[in-house]
Amino acid sequence: xxxxxxxxxxxxxxxxxxxxxxxxxxxxxxxxxxxxxxxxxxxxxxxxxxxxxxxxxxxxxxxxxxxxxxxxxxxxxxxxxxxxxxxxxxxxxxxxxxxxxxxxxxxxxxxxxxxxxxxxxxxxxxxxxxxxxxxxxxxxxxxxxxxxxxxxxxxxxxxxxxxxxxxxxxxxxxxxxxxxxxxxxxxxxxxxxxxxxxxxxxxxxxxxxxxxxxxxxxxxxxxxxxxxxxxxxxxxxxxxxxxxxxxxxxxxxxxxxxxxxxxxxxxxxxxxxxxxxxxxxxxxxxxxxxxxxxxxxxxxxxxxxxxxxxxxxxxxxxxxxxxxxxxxxxxxxxxxxxxxxxxxxxxxxxxxxxxxxxxxxxxxxxxxxxxxxxxxxxxxxxxxxxxxxxxxxxxxxxxxxxxxxxxxxxxxxxxxxxxxxxxxxxxxxxxx
Amino acid sequence: xxxxxxxxxxxxxxxxxxxxxxxxxxxxxxxxxxxxxxxxxxxxxxxxxxxxxxxxxxxxxxxxxxxxxxxxxxxxxxxxxxxxxxxxxxxxxxxxxxxxxxxxxxxxxxxxxxxxxxxxxxxxxxxxxxxxxxxxxxxxxxxxxxxxxxxxxxxxxxxxxxxxxxxxxxxxxxxxxxxxxxxxxxxxxxxxxxxxxxxxxxxxxxxxxxxxxxxxxxxxxxxxxxxxxxxxxxxxxxxxxxxxxxxxxxxxxxxxxxxxxxxxxxxxxxxxxxxxxxxxxxxxxxxxxxxxxxxxxxxxxxxxxxxxxxxxxxxxxxxxxxxxxxxxxxxxxxxxxxxxxxxxxxxxxxxxxxxxxxxxxxxxxxxxxxxxxxxxxxxxxxxxxxxxxxxxxxxxxxxxxxxxxxxxxxxxxxxxxxxxxxxxxxxxxxxx
Numbered sequence: 001x002x003x004x005x006x007x008x009x010x011x012x013x014x015x016x017x018x019x020x021x022x023x024x025x026x027x028x029x030x031x032x033x034x035x036x037x038x039x040x041x042x043x044x045x046x047x048x049x050x051x052x053x054x055x056x057x058x059x060x061x062x063x064x065x066x067x068x069x070x071x072x073x074x075x076x077x078x079x080x081x082x083x084x085x086x087x088x089x090x091x092x093x094x095x096x097x098x099x100x101x102x103x104x105x106x107x108x109x110x111x112x113x114x115x116x117x118x119x120x121x122x123x124x125x126x127x128x129x130x131x132x133x134x135x136x137x138x139x140x141x142x143x144x145x146x147x148x149x150x151x152x153x154x155x156x157x158x159x160x161x162x163x164x165x166x167x168x169x170x171x172x173x174x175x176x177x178x179x180x181x182x183x184x185x186x187x188x189x190x191x192x193x194x195x196x197x198x199x200x201x202x203x204x205x206x207x208x209x210x211x212x213x214x215x216x217x218x219x220x221x222x223x224x225x226x227x228x229x230x231x232x233x234x235x236x237x238x239x240x241x242x243x244x245x246x247x248x249x250x251x252x253x254x255x256x257x258x259x260x261x262x263x264x265x266x267x268x269x270x271x272x273x274x275x276x277x278x279x280x281x282x283x284x285x286x287x288x289x290x291x292x293x294x295x296x297x298x299x300x301x302x303x304x305x306x307x308x309x310x311x312x313x314x315x316x317x318x319x320x321x322x323x324x325x326x327x328x329x330x331x332x333x334x335x336x337x338x339x340x341x342x343x344x345x346x347x348x349x350x351x352x353x354x355x356x357x358x359x360x361x362x363x364x365x366x367x368x369x370x371x372x373x374x375x376x377x378x379x380x381x382x383x384x385x386x387x388x389x390x391x392x393x394x395x396x397x398x399x400x401x402x403x404x405x406x407x408x409x410x411x412x413x414x415x416x417x418x419x420x421x422x423x424x425x426x427x428x429x430x431x432x
Numbered sequence: 433x434x435x436x437x438x439x440x441x442x443x444x445x446x447x448x449x450x451x452x453x454x455x456x457x458x459x460x461x462x463x464x465x466x467x468x469x470x471x472x473x474x475x476x477x478x479x480x481x482x483x484x485x486x487x488x489x490x491x492x493x494x495x496x497x498x499x500x501x502x503x504x505x506x507x508x509x510x511x512x513x514x515x516x517x518x519x520x521x522x523x524x525x526x527x528x529x530x531x532x533x534x535x536x537x538x539x540x541x542x543x544x545x546x547x548x549x550x551x552x553x554x555x556x557x558x559x560x561x562x563x564x565x566x567x568x569x570x571x572x573x574x575x576x577x578x579x580x581x582x583x584x585x586x587x588x589x590x591x592x593x594x595x596x597x598x599x600x601x602x603x604x605x606x607x608x609x610x611x612x613x614x615x616x617x618x619x620x621x622x623x624x625x626x627x628x629x630x631x632x633x634x635x636x637x638x639x640x641x642x643x644x645x646x647x648x649x650x651x652x653x654x655x656x657x658x659x660x661x662x663x664x665x666x667x668x669x670x671x672x673x674x675x676x677x678x679x680x681x682x683x684x685x686x687x688x689x690x691x692x693x694x695x696x697x698x699x700x701x702x703x704x705x706x707x708x709x710x711x712x713x714x715x716x717x718x719x720x721x722x723x724x725x726x727x728x729x730x731x732x733x734x735x736x737x738x739x740x741x742x743x744x745x746x747x748x749x750x751x752x753x754x755x756x757x758x759x760x761x762x763x764x765x766x767x768x769x770x771x772x773x774x775x776x777x778x779x780x781x782x783x784x785x786x787x788x789x790x791x792x793x794x795x796x797x798x799x800x801x802x803x804x805x806x807x808x809x810x811x812x813x814x815x816x817x818x819x820x821x822x823x824x825x826x827x828x829x830x831x832x833x834x835x836x837x838x839x840x841x842x843x844x845x846x847x848x849x850x851x852x853x854x855x856x857x858x859x860x861x862x863x864x
Contacts, residue, residue: 082654082699125701191659211658213702222514222835225691225714226643226806227623230684232831237692241676244669252662259657260669262702263695267514269557270645270694270712272834280702282657374658399664402704403654 002042004097004417005410010038011089015079022082022404026151027121027132028056028160035077039118042096048116053177054170055136056120056161061180062099063113069182070113071427073098073420076122076133076378083123084406086189090394092118094187094417101421112182112428119378126151134378138385139173146171178387183427185325186379187392187420189408193399194371201415203369204326205391208315208380210291211284216243216304222267222275233273237265240277243302247281247294256285256294257374280309284374288314315380318388322370325390328426329419330367368392368419375401392419434474436529436849437842442470443521447511454514454836458583459553459564460488460592467509471550474528480548485609486602487568488552488593493612494531495545501614502545503859505530505852508554508565508810515555516838518621522826524550526619526849533853544614544860551810558583566810570817571605578603610819615859617757618811619824619852621840625831626803633847635801636758637823640747640812642723643716648675648736654699654707665705669697672709675734679713679726688717688726689806712741716806720746747812750820754802757822760858761851762799800824800851807833824851 002010015023015031025031036058043050043060050060063070075091095116102110120133127149135141147158147168158168195203220236244260251258259282266276281298285291299306371393383389394408394416434442447455447463457463468490475482475492482492495502507523527548534542552565559581567573579590579600590600627635652668676692683690691714698708713730717723731738803825815821826840826848 080699080701080704191656192661193664209658221832221837223831224623224807224833225693226641226689226716226808227833228689228806228831229624230680230689232625235691237676238680241673244673245677248662248670257658257660257662259667259703259705261657261697261704261706262700263697265693265695267512268694269512269834271691271714272512272693273691274693275835282703284658374660375656376658399655399660400653401656401659402701403707405653 002045003100004093004414007042007093007096008413011035011093012085014038017082020082020404023079023085024081025077025079025083026081026126027078028164029126032078033164036118039077039092043116046096046099048099053137054172054174055133056166057133057137057177058118058120059177060116061113062115063110065113065115065180068112070115070180071110071424072115072117072181072184073187073424074115074117074119075186075188076119078121078123078125080123080125080402082404083402084189084400084404086394086396086406086408087191087401088122090189090408090413090416091187092116094413094420097417098421098424101417102424110428113180114424114428115180122378127157130376131378131381132157134381136171137174137177138381138387140381140385143172178385181382181387183321184379184382184387184389185392185420185423185427186377186389187394187416188377189401189406190393190396191373191375191399191401193396195369195393195395196397196399198369200330200369201395201412202329202419203371203393203395204322204329204367205317205373205379205393206322206370207286207317207372208376209284209286209372209374210288210312210314211282211374211376212291212295212311213309214281214283214295215307215309216240216279216281216302217307218243218277218279218302218304220274220276223273225271225273228273235273236277237274239303240279243279243298243304246301247283247298250294250297251283254285254290254294256283256290258283258294258298286314286372312376313384315383317379317383317390321388321390323367324426325392325423326367326370328422329392331422390423392416392423434477435532436525436846439474439525439528440845443467443525444517446470449514452514452836455511455517456513457509457511457515458513458558459510460596461558464510465596468550471509471524475548478528478531480531485569486604486606487565488598489565489569489609490550490552491609492548493545494547495542497545497547497612500544502547502612503542503856504547504549504613504616505619505856506547506549506551507618507620508551510553510555510557512555512557512834514836515834516621516832516836518828518838518840519623519833520554522621522840522845522848523619524548526845526852529849530853530856533849534856542860545612546856546860547612554810559589562808563810563813564589566813568603569606569609570813570819572813572817575604610817613814613819615753616811616814616819616821617824617852617855617859618809618821619826619848620809621833621838622825622828623805623807623831623833625828627801627825627827628829628831630801632762632801633827633844634761634851635803635825635827636754636761636799637749637805637811637825638754638802639718639749639804640808641716641718641804641806642720642744642746643714643806643808644723644727644743645741646713646715646727647739647741648672648711648713648734649739650675650709650711650734650736652706652708655705657703657705660705667705668709669706671735672711675711675730675736678733679715679730682726682729683715686717686722686726688715688722690715690726690730718746718804744808745816747815749811749815749822753820753822755799756858757824757855758799758802760854761824763854822855824848824855
């Protein structure tokens with residue numbers, strides 16, 4: 001059996017770009033198919049009953065989930081382009097390792113079935129929409145819209161699925177699979193430095209910040225870069241530059257984050273004044289009104305057409321489950337025979353995070369730190385669809401994510417497995 | 433015979449994009465080959481002896497240029513992407529129209545041969561290097577380097593030439609063709625508003641400003657746009673934005689122009705803080721030291737790696753020829769039987785243009801206005817190679833160029849033909 005380190009090593013080179021050192025694991029690409037094979041092999045090694053659901057999500061069950069809803073853990077194996085090794089795979093590898101740990105402790109049949117899941121296309125790197133697998137499963141994403149999504153080569157998801165031997169006509173909400181999920185716990189590398197400041201290797205998610213994406217079109221007049229006097233120019237690069245600086249200033253003042261990570265310039269020649277600068281703003285904050293206020297203030301301050309391309313409301317994870325997971329993950333074992341003793345009344349009110357992730361924490365004495373995140377996750381999709389869900393975070397010393405430099409200490413990863421094992425034990429009723 | 437208006441109408445739809453209304457006449461593309469056919473037909477209609485030289489430039493001669501160097505006029509037919517109708521074609525159409533006008537005045541054999549030229553790939557839209565035809569002709573561009581230039585599809589110029597039935601082994605300096613050019617006069621639409629301010633429909637070039645292109649690399653650290661606290665970010669979009677604003681301020685203060693028309697962002701996802709913003713600065717001014725000073729000041733002020741990708745020194749057109757052309761184009765006909773009477777001593781010193789193109793004018797009383805330009809031209813390449821060269825500009829009411837909105841009034845175009853005809857008459861010795 002491959003332990004954590006063995007599994008980790010087996011994934012290290014799959015889809016890794018030799019030049020950037022980052023991973024390119026687009027959904028349904030060759031590396032993604034190799035990762036699916038790997039998942040199946042690890043499930044088979046453990047004698048778990050596995051299947052792939054109609055939406056491409058992979059499941060491996062210990063026990064029979066058709067008898068009673070189970071305790072599910074896992075994450076995803078695809079990556080953003082030039083992403084790191086941890087975002088996604090850490091949750092899947094830790095899930096298998098936790099199963100191994102429970103067996104090593106002598107558990108032969110868990111009181112409730114335990115499921116390991118790998119959600120399909122979480123990052124949306126190929127088709128532009130994140131969490132495709134969990135959104136289709138829960139019915140949040142329209143299957144016809146999903147089937148028609150296109151990648152850079154112009155191929156639709158439906159075509160890509162067919163080429164991979166899958167049947168796109170099966171896409172869509174899957175109640176049979178959903179009914180098997182009694183509770184979902186996703187372990188994930190932290191993507192900020194909240195845990196670094198607490199000194200704890202493992203934390204628990206309180207909420208996923210609301211976030212949105214806006215397209216800003218700055219229109220100008222194409223003209224010759226050499227012959228057009230400055231006074232005669234209508235150069236949209238200037239208001240775009242002012243908007244970049246304004247967005248940062250407004251975000252700082254309002255306690256939000258704002259990013260311009262994608263820009264298109266037309267006609268895009270070095271010797272032509274642009275006719276159009278199109279830029280995408282990603283904005284997030286603890287409260288929805290903070291994000292909306294930021295965008296309203298920026299829109300008023302700059303001469304751009306502003307179109308909202310996506311909006312995801314705040315996700316507050318189930319408070320009772322959250323505190324129970326935090327207590328167990330922090331080492332407060334065996335205290336939960338019935339209702340959790342740690343109740344929401346014990347935690348502080350959320351404060352404005354102001355771009356400082358530690359401010360939003362609501363800690364349980366003796367438990368793992370509780371903190372919000374600005375990143376979307378499958379656990380957030382499931383929580384939004386009414387599935388009791390929680391997240392464990394593993395400390396990230398630099399906070400860097402979506403980058404080849406993404407990192408977690410091996411010792412912290414092992415602590416993550418230990419915490420996840422304890423949480424599975426608790427949620428299965430093994431802790432008394 | 434097609435007159436000016438007929439020729440103009442024949443070109444109107446060649447390579448025109450229906451959506452943008454702009455022209456896409458890349459060198460050696462289908463539209464470019466159609467334009468070459470058009471040139472050949474117009475030459476044949478007039479009984480001119482035509483040939484294409486080893487570098488793809490088309491020539492049509494009235495009289496025998498092997499007997500004595502001739503008076504050459506013309507321009508180019510290719511375009512920037514989504515360019516206007518006038519940049520290039522106006523000079524070629526006016527050249528044929530001027531030949532017609534001379535014949536209408538009864539000239540049967542000009543005392544010196546008159547040549548009409550269409551230079552190949554002036555804009556460099558396809559292979560990234562402008563004035564390929566004139567630079568190869570004069571030996572300024574290394575033929576091996578030219579042959580290896582690649583387009584967006586990865587095809588080399590050599591392959592593209594072969595596909596078009598041309599022999600790339602013939603590329604390079606062509607002394608036989610050069611010897612035929614006694615003097616070159618290029619008529620071109622103005623690309624600024626200098627003539628608008630003088631009230632004259634036609635002007636003459638004094639100089640082409642020195643200009644350069646610099647690549648600025650702003651490096652940062654890729655990171656998650658949602659989870660990375662503002663304080664933990666190394667986002668290169670912010671120093672890029674400050675550089676855009678600084679370049680404008682420095683250009684205004686120093687009397688230059690500066691443009692950021694092309695930007696690439698890596699990884700380029702809306703939800704990722706960029707690891708790299710790569711931007712290209714185009715900077716020009718009347719004096720070389722002004723351009724270099726602008727770039728030095730900007731480089732010192734921003735945390736970017738700055739690499740000079742191209743540098744073109746100032747081109748001062750032959751002063752005697754310039755004033756002679758200005759006098760004739762302005763209507764001072766028949767005064768030049770020997771040396772021009774208008775000598776350089778009659779003109780004011782060039783002043784700093786400060787982005788105001790009219791400041792650099794050196795006018796001859798009674799002659800056409802004389803003004804500098806910030807745009808490169810085949811006439812500048814020839815002048816740099818020692819060929820006596822001059823340029824006529826036709827008024828552009830908005831100054832807009834390299835854009836579908838580029839425009840000149842038909843009446844001003846006709847004035848351009850009249851001026852060019854007079855200049856050809858003079859330079860051929862017909863004016864006494």
